[in-house]
Amino acid sequence: MLSTRRRVALLAVPLAVAGALATTAPAQAATAGPASLTCQGKGVDTTAKARYRSEILIHAPLRTIWDLQTDVEEWTSWQKPAAPMTIKRLDHGPLRKHSRFRATIAVPSTPPATVVINSTVQQLQHGKCVRWTGPADGPGGYHIDGVHVWNFVKVPGGVLVRTEESHSGPHADPSSDMGLEAWLTDLKAAAEADPCD
Numbered sequence: 001m002l003s004t005r006r007r008v009a010l011l012a013v014p015l016a017v018a019g020a021l022a023t024t025a026p027a028q029a030a031t032a033g034p035a036s037l038t039c040q041g042k043g044v045d046t047t048a049k050a051r052y053r054s055e056i057l058i059h060a061p062l063r064t065i066w067d068l069q070t071d072v073e074e075w076t077s078w079q080k081p082a083a084p085m086t087i088k089r090l091d092h093g094p095l096r097k098h099s100r101f102r103a104t105i106a107v108p109s110t111p112p113a114t115v116v117i118n119s120t121v122q123q124l125q126h127g128k129c130v131r132w133t134g135p136a137d138g139p140g141g142y143h144i145d146g147v148h149v150w151n152f153v154k155v156p157g158g159v160l161v162r163t164e165e166s167h168s169g170p171h172a173d174p175s176s177d178m179g180l181e182a183w184l185t186d187l188k189a190a191a192e193a194d195p196c197d
Contacts, residue, residue, distance in 0.1 A: 036149075039122075040125055044149055051174075052176065053162070054164075054180045055163070056161050056188050057155070057160055062154055065161060066127050068187060068191055069187060072089060079183065087102070087103050098120065100118070102116060102117065104117075105117070117146075118134050129149065129150060130149075142171055144169045145167070149163065163184065
């Protein structure tokens with residue numbers, strides 16, 4: 001069983017990856033406010049023990065934001081994960097339905113621990129949404145089943161990026177933001193700094 005400190009470090013890493021809110025809309029728990037986000041009619045696990053939702057306005061072209069978010073092997077070049085991490089695509093070509101990727105996270109602990117997150121894209125609509133699922137497994141029986149949805153909506157002045165994630169399993173933490181606030185902050189910073197804008 002992972003210690004509380006190690007579980008907190010792990011849950012700062014979203015399913016699929018660790019990531020990155022500067023000027024965001026107020027974060028909200030998924031149990032409040034509008035219905036869950038969806039991609040092609042599929043959303044997070046609404047019965048999961050832990051759910052979190054947030055959004056941010058990014059002043060950059062949709063294409064820039066989409067390219068950053070869907071080039072999973074480059075996430076570590078612009079995200080500031082809570083722990084050392086590597087990401088590997090398990091297939092080739094642009095991210096699409098059935099694409100698979102693996103995040104391996106070195107959790108700072110004594111003794112050192114590694115958590116592996118294997119994700120599969122279940123739905124994807126180019127420039128609009130993406131949804132992936134996958135388990136996170138670590139030492140001592142650590143296990144979380146996650147579902148992650150991203151929506152991208154063009155608005156005057158930029159793109160409203162919304163994300164929602166659910167975690168189920170014995171180590172799901174309902175008090176965690178699942179790293180979504182940090183992921184959004186880093187995505188905004190990277191997209192707005194892109195020289196192609």
